[in-house]
Amino acid sequence: MLDRWASRQAFPTARTMRSLLIQLSGAVLLCALPLGVALAATGGEPAAVTQVDIARCLTAAAGDDLDKANSACAEVIDNEKTAKGDLIKALVARGALYARHDQVDRAIADDSRALLLDPTLADVFNARGELWLKKGDKPKAVQDFGAALKIDPNHEKAKANHKAMARELERIGAQMAVAGKPSFNCARAARAVEKAICGNRELADLDREIFGSHARVIREARNPADAKALQREQDEFIARRNAGYGRPGYDLKKAMQERLRRLNGVDGY
Incomplete structure (x- = not known):
């Protein structure tokens, strides 16, 4: 019996040999891997991430x-x-x-x-x-x-x-807040032309712009005489507008646009 036991230890079985070969192959493969990968494969520290150069x-x-x-x-x-x-x-x-x-x-x-x-x-x-x-x-x-x-x-x-x-x-x-509102109080509008301006947002905006531009040119006048002349011109425009509205061929919108252009520096002003 002792002889048979010694014989098994000296001559391993085929199954034992296959197990030893598998273990040796794994060890050789692990050694061949880069250090970072090998550590990761064995549960060690993860491989270092290469920094991106910006x-x-x-x-x-x-x-x-x-x-x-x-x-x-x-x-x-x-x-x-x-x-x-x-x-x-x-x-x-x-x-x-x-x-x-x-x-x-x-x-x-x-x-x-x-x-x-x-x-x-x-x-x-x-x-x-x-x-x-x-x-x-x-x-x-x-x-x-x-x-x-x-x-x-x-x-x-x-x-x-x-x-x-x-x-x-x-x-x-x-x-x-003032969009569509003229320079005057529509509740007090008496003339047909004023009522027309109050009833049209575009005409109302034009009237307000004319009023604002007129106030500016009066404020910027070089002297009282110039200011008086500018005021007279504005009064004449209002008089022509009131008299012309409703007559054949009179275009209220066009007349107001032309007045605004003159006040804002067009045609030599």
Whole structure:
């Protein structure tokens, strides 16, 4: 019996040999792998991620080279391995470059993506607000300027932009309040021509503009004599308008447009 046991230890079975070969093959393969991959395969530290170089993107954008920046920045922005901080830098740099080249929609897209990644960027909110303003979207512009000031109350550009927009919106509001209303009280309109002006928004706006322009030229007159002459001209226009309205061939709208052009500097004035 002892002889049979010694014989089995000296001469392994075929099954034992196959097991040893599989273990040896695995060890050789693991040794052949790069260190980072081998560690990952054995449950160790994951392989290090290669850092994406954004220098080419930033240099091309700073140099105002749109073609190079498009290529270099796309390599950074479209790379899944790009670190968040570098991605934001690339988006902001390319967005600013697009803005300088009047590619407004592309600039807004890059700024918006950067703000999604980091909503604390006051400069980017202000920059996007200026882009919305270029597109004529004043509500969104005001919203972005306000967001920039909320983050940084001392942001000089955002303060100036927000103040200018507040004045603009106030002016628009004032215009809307008087839109379609003439310079006089329609409740007291007695003449047919006055009632016609009150009943037509376009004529009412023309009348109000004529009144405003007349007040301006009187205010800017060089001396009392000039102011008196300008007032006499306005009185004559009103008299002709009142007398001419309703007669064959008289065009009230045309007469009012011509008067406004003269007041605003056309035909030698």
